[in-house]
Amino acid sequence: MNQKRACIYPKDIQRITGRSERYGRKLLNDIKNFLDKEPHQFVTVDEFSDYSGIHVDIVNEYIKD
Structure with a gap:
């Protein structure tokens, strides 16, 4: 069974947006x-x-593990 994560992390935001991981932490906050x-x-x-x-x-395409 293929499970996906329910939560998102700064590294995921970095991959999606092309911005820095620090930007990802700020955006999550x-x-x-x-x-x-x-x-x-x-x-x-979903919230993100x-x-x-x-x-x-x-x-979801970007956070595939």
Whole structure:
């Protein structure tokens, strides 16, 4: 069975956007603030997709393991 990750990491954002990993960490913090999440909570692929405007299928192509 092919399982995909439910959460997204700064390295994934780096691959998707072509920006630095530091930008990915900042973007994840911005998303957490926007969604009123605690610092220890994860950002899901769907939440990232909604926030960034990038279709979820495109995001999933980049995070294939």
